[in-house]
Amino acid sequence: MxxxxxxxxxxxxxxxxxxxxxxxxxxxxxxxxxxxxxxxxxxxxxxxxxxxxxxxxxxxxxxxxxxxxxxxxxxxxxxxxxxxxxxxxxxxxxxxxxxxxxxxxxxxTHIDPASYKPILTATDQTGGIVQLKFNKYKSDGINIYCQREGETELTLLSRTLVSPFTDKRPLLVAGKPELRRYTAVHLLGDDEVGQFSDELVVNCTP
Incomplete structure (x- = not known):
């Protein structure tokens, strides 16, 4: 082995x-x-x-x-x-x-809903806290997905209507840096529309 x-x-x-x-x-x-x-x-x-x-x-x-x-x-x-x-x-x-x-x-400007693509930015605020900012355009908000270090896939983190959104989850292991992947997609009502944002990889520091 x-x-x-x-x-x-x-x-x-x-x-x-x-x-x-x-x-x-x-x-x-x-x-x-x-x-x-x-x-x-x-x-x-x-x-x-x-x-x-x-x-x-x-x-x-x-x-x-x-x-x-x-x-x-x-x-x-x-x-x-x-x-x-x-x-x-x-x-x-x-x-x-x-x-x-x-x-x-x-x-x-004229925006085709089918071409919506959020622009997502992230700021590590240490201790597992990450602030995410995004553009709404004419959407109602975004769904934010995240994959933490050790996880195998992206999962829905939050449906949020106002920028910025703060991921307040603590580090998986206190004092140990942690990588997180984030992406987002726009919402019209409860429906996801357009393309997913480019993925962000954030190094969450203690």
Whole structure:
């Protein structure tokens, strides 16, 4: 019967495993014929492993913070700009040509329900919490499907009418990162219409 790989794949488990390996090999060095130079190389590997994983985690936290700040700023600026646009359009002297010049007149669009395809974005908020944003167009909302790490297929997570939706499920294993796949499809009434969104893979960090 084949055995599983003895080296763990998650960062946290790998660090614990390599720490144990480093310490255990030091106690068995003479029996197994390992030299001081061999131990020095193993210790160097261990130190590099800790440094690079720590740096990657710090970069992920910084990226999460920067993206949250970006989203907040974009939302604030959009709200302010829409208020300015409404004020401009309410002025007696306002004419449509001014709106064209300012870029505050939306273009007319025709959407075929059969071609609906949600644009889904996701933000990991740590601890298993994921915020999902989507475009409604002229639909009534979306069905969101998800597949968690270890599951074999996508299953319905939520029927939601308002963006954003927050997946508040905790991590399957506390403290261990988890991959989730998300996709969504538009709704008209209770019926799913159009195409499914592109799948998103989210690395949920502790």
């Amino acid at each position: 084949p055995k599983s790989d003895y080296i763990p794949h998650s960062d946290s488990d790998l660090l614990l495993w390599h720490d144990h390996f480093k310490n255990a090999i030091a106690t068995l060095k003479d029996s197994l014929g390992f030299s001081d130079a061999d131990l020095a190389a193993i210790n160097a590997d261990n130190e590099q492993l800790h440094q690079t994983i720590s740096a990657a985690n710090a970069a992920a936290v910084a990226a999460h913070s920067a993206n949250a700040a970006k989203s907040s700023t974009i939302g604030e600026v959009e709200n302010n700009t829409r208020a300015h646009a409404r004020r401009a359009k309410a002025q007696p002297a306002y004419v449509e040509s001014m709106g064209v010049l300012l870029g505050i007149i939306g273009s007319a």
